[in-house]
Amino acid sequence: MNFDLSDDAKTLKEAARKFLDARAGPSAARKVMDSGQTHDAKLWAEVVEQGWPAARVPEAHGGLGLGADEACVLAEEIGRSLAPVPLMSTLSAIEALLIAGSAAQQAEWLPKLASGEAVGVIAWAEGPNSPLQTPATKLEGGKLSGRKSPVIDGLVATVAIVTIATPDGPAMAIASLEGVTREKQDTLDLVRPSATLSFAGTPAEGLGTAADWVKLTERLAVLSAWEALGTADAARDMTVAYAKDRVAFGQRIGRYQGVKHKLADMFIKAELARAHALHGCWAWEADAPELAQAASAARVASLDALAFTAEESVQLHGGIGFTWEQDCQFYYRRNRLLAALIGSRAHWSDRLVRALEQRNRAAA
Amino acid sequence: MDFNDTAAEAEFRAKVKAWLAEAAAEYLQPPAKPWALEDFVTRSKAWQLKKFEAGYVGITWPKAIGGQGLTPMHQIIFNQEESRTFVPTGLYSIGLGMCIPTVFTHGSPEIAARYVPKALRGEEVWCQLFSEPVAGSDLASIRTKAVKDGDEWVINGQKVWTSFAHKSDFGIVVTRTDFDAPKHKGLTMFIVDMHAPGMEVRPIKQMSGGSDFNEVFFTDVRVKDTHRLGEVGEGWKVSLTTLMHERLAVGGKPRNAPGYQTLLNVANSLETDTGPAIQQTDVRNRIADTYIADEGIRLTQMRALSALSRGQIPGPEQSISKVVVAKTLQDMSAFALDLAESAGFAVEPGSDLEKLQGSYMWSAGLRIAGGTDEILRNIIAERVLGLPGDLRPDKDTPFSQLKPL
Known part of the structure; x- marks a missing residue:
């Protein structure tokens, strides 16, 4: 029995934590918010130098050829630090190429994404659609037409994985964003800006099949679960520290069971989510048939943990928690970004039950 | 990452599986109807002896006291394989899971030699006499009283929620021996004979209609001082040994x-x-x-x-x-x-x-049972997250002078 991250992943996690503790966190997030920048360019350059975008890229394409474990711990630490860099979007685009890219597509894009020369995003949202609903965007004769919004990190990206309509449902195309019209799209998260991308005859290539897109959404559900876990842990740590410090009625508020039990519930929800996130990581790495159920459960459990933690952390901070100057807003807002990232809680809750039904049918 | 046994674990599992296939042959299917209590006890005793003779009892305990000196992983593998069958379990879980580790940790060598081997063989069944009507989550508030009389102690009081008390031969009981000390300081633990004069066991009817637990009444029950576990006044520390094992079991x-x-x-x-x-x-x-x-x-x-x-x-x-x-x-x-x-x-x-x-x-x-939702949340908040404990106004006051706020 070895249901745990690899030692290499744990080492990377510690290194990433130390690196980001010194450079990111709520105050760095606040700078980006206040300045209206698309991201923290200096930090991104340093992240690229660390080789993190190259983590999953095979060595033949200039990458490090690491496993799912390593991608997951990077997601967790980016989530914890709120780092205003397009790493998760770039890792997501790389995963699309790893699943569905032809040899030529991989050779064209993976080295650029690994080196930071290109920044990737996943452009699937068209408003109220789910990731598995057929989008309006089309790829015809090598030309892309349609409008994607909001595209998280879309202002800084140079290449997009774009979902398109096919007879089998949504599938992917890959397009350079050179010459594509992009406008800032305001969202609830003020640290990782989003864009509206308008494709009007943009040159693009199809990327894999509709089944590849389904598989990508599962991997991204796992990746986002780790990111959400990191964010939830940071919000909880901040709130625990506050509860140990704040005095009311002559006591530290952390002595009150009304406070203490909420903090315990944050831990309980996070540990449940961590177990599923680890299961998802295992199923991804092993390419196991359990990925559909494990990824769905990881996504739902992590969103539940993050929503509860972000909401109750404002509550436990009291009035100060509701101010612009206090950092609770970053976690509260990031909670909405992660909830929207790759399909809602409701979408994944239903996918989980569908996966269980399919498993039961297969066993019958 | 994988869910596989190591080579050594796989070898042990294969050995256990092979043994169970033969030893538990009559229990490979669920019983047609639930066993009556007497039948359950007889079957439990027979199964325990079989396990003992094959070396599957006290798997993690030191060899010196009759255990196997193996790791928690061996115990878990055995439990996993045993639970695939329908052998009678439960009668010994409290005794071997909680009471006997307390006996061999805190009892004298003579006491351990007298009780541990028979417990391992399943000849004697044990129960745990901790909770009282006035002391559940707040166990250190118990009032069952033990008074020294020569080389004996005389116990009076009432315990509650005792599993298998009516089928037990012995129990470990936490008592108050000093009412003038603060609540945690005046406790002492003993081994009691469940068949001793003055012991009365009555089943509790639960709100679900079943009767899985008992009340135990002590009226001038006499216990030899040799049957004390730990020092006089150290009963709280001794009970923590037992409860630590409970947390592992439940x-x-x-x-x-x-x-x-x-x-x-x-x-x-x-x-x-x-x-x-x-x-x-x-x-x-x-x-x-x-x-x-x-x-x-x-x-x-x-x-x-x-x-x-x-x-x-x-x-x-x-x-x-x-x-x-x-x-x-x-x-x-x-x-x-x-x-x-x-x-x-x-x-x-x-x-x-x-x-x-x-x-x-x-x-x-x-x-x-085994820690309320509220107590468990306190434990998570205090031990895992490091939050300060609840204020305990009764902690340092002599027990006899306590007044609720």
């Missing part, structure tokens, strides 16, 4: 308890006003939530096992187990009964819904 989802799969089956069999229950969003959502809790706890246990397998101590994640399991069972059972409308209310013996009615009733007890 947790996880009870075997055969309904879960997300039950809810899936129920939802597949029922119609609602707006179509099949399985197609309703709220029903599917509840199935997903139940899966997340059930499987989340199973996977959390896998994490702990992985640590044990490497010879490490599991992290604090284990502490979430019971608090999640008990409430999930209660919520899921109520939801399923609601789905069935009045059929979920009417009792039909042998039906699937009857099982859910049963789990709805006993989950209410599970949320209290």
